[in-house]
Amino acid sequence: MLRIFIRRLLLGIATVAIVSGIIFAAVEALPGDACTAILQRDASGERLSNCRRELGLDRPAVTRYVEWASGAVRGDLGISAHNNKPIASLVGDRLKNTLLLAGCSLALGIPLALFLGVLTGLRRDRFSDLALSTIAIFAMTIPEFVTATVLIFVFSIWLGWVPGIVTASASAPLSAFFPGIALPVLVLTMVMTAHIMRTVRSSVIDVMSSDYVQMATLKGVPYWQIVFRHALPNALLPAINVIALTVGWLLGGVVVVEKVFNYPGLGHYMIDSISDRDLPVVQAIALIVAAAYVGVNLAADLLAMAFNPRLRTLKARSP
């Protein structure tokens, strides 16, 4: 067990390392650098080369990568090219806001998704399953900005229940985001619920048609006892990994939602930084999101292994 744990951990670290390389290379390939962003129109000749020397941008890319990566490991993400503040504190506020958004959506979405997934799985191909599964497909494939636009129209313009955009600033206390957070949470919850629900549904269907459930039925075990004692513990295992994937998606994929609702989170900040050519910030956010994604999935793999002895062999690899 310990060997597998260490192996998984190393694989996770390797993935993050490769990601950091890809990010650095990608940002390196962008036209312009931190100095052209700082100096804007004055970026030429003497001033540009002075600035580059000052920030160390005249050194080879590999040196700068090592420096950036080792800084990031220590929690030093560098300086924003836009306003010369340390990125760690700028990103920290936004990360906190995004975590609030993600936390609310998960708290709503996971129980709802598990309930609906089990319900649709048990009532396979009946009306309630067909209706809910169809709604789920729509919820997960219609772009978030479309759903958001429709929800803003219905709930904030037509009914006037909640504000259509968030007006709080990035460093505002968490309480300032209510009730404006309601609609972004609703949009995220819809997409997330749909994804998790579909996996739970198919895994409930698999388990309910398995030999041991049939055996229990033939033995005369009451239906609900079969569902809760025999089927669900196994059927809900795959949900762990899907939830992890969804959390990763939440941390990065909320970009559009945050932008639509003007929510001052990580994704919104990333779009602004790309527009401003604030490359150090772009690098930092990309790295944080990737590390979070890998970390959450690693945790999910380990959790799944803890619950399912069949996964505890070196041969079993992450799907």
Place this chain on the structure above:
Amino acid sequence: MSAGLTAPVPMKARTSRLSAVIREMLSRPSGCIGLFLVIANVALALFSPFFAPFDFKAMNANAILAPPDSTHWLGTDQLGRDILTRTILGGRQAILVTAIATPLAVAWGGLLGIYLGLAGGRLDDILMRVVDAFLALPWILKMLLMIVTFGTGIGVLVPTLAFFYGIPVIRIARAATQNIVARDFVLAARARGHSRVSIMRRELFGNVLDALMVEGAMRWSWMLLAFTSLSFLGFGVSPPTPDWGLMIADSRNFMAIAPWQAFAPVIALSSLIIGINLTADALAKALGIDRAQTAVH
């Protein structure tokens, strides 16, 4: 997917299977509706320039944010442009780009995935790490970085979408291949001394194709989501070209006074995406593939 369906299927059997699959899809209401929505949207994208009632960039100062009436059936936008015209033209860019990028993505991801599933070994280990690394980055960040570097034209978006959306296909194709390589007929081909290329061509393609087709339909829907989202954010199609994402973005500023502006593009985009997904669902059911495990984006 039956094990008996190894590659050298005679042409006649292949067409009859295709028609059987289509008949099976049409036997479900979801398949009928899905195929109808997709075909209608694609036909509209192809032929709309021939019957669009107005010029898509013609502004009319006398009809700014005009509600629907007998001249402008769906009203006008903030510049007095006809919304019906812009809606029926608004899917052309999105459909063109994604319809080219989807087959490309499925082709390169599928080929590499099948090869890795068959070959395994060190190369497989290393490349799958890289695949994981790419999947750990949110799609929008990847797309934005490419767009900021190379610009937004179709010449950039098609290869970018094809590249990034082919990466998850590698996984699907690899997993589907790994399920097959242990089967007797592949072992037999190996024992006969066939080369990898020959095994891929003769034994694996036919069997992995079903999974890839369903995956391709899904990729198409995700690509549309990506493309229109980028347009919505202002990183995709540039004005005055009509585009659903851009139109919805424009409409948000005037939603309180001119809600009809969002209505048409929302319906149009949703109908296409819903159509693709219903089709993919019906296709998966007709081919007997479990679609629930497809990855997020």
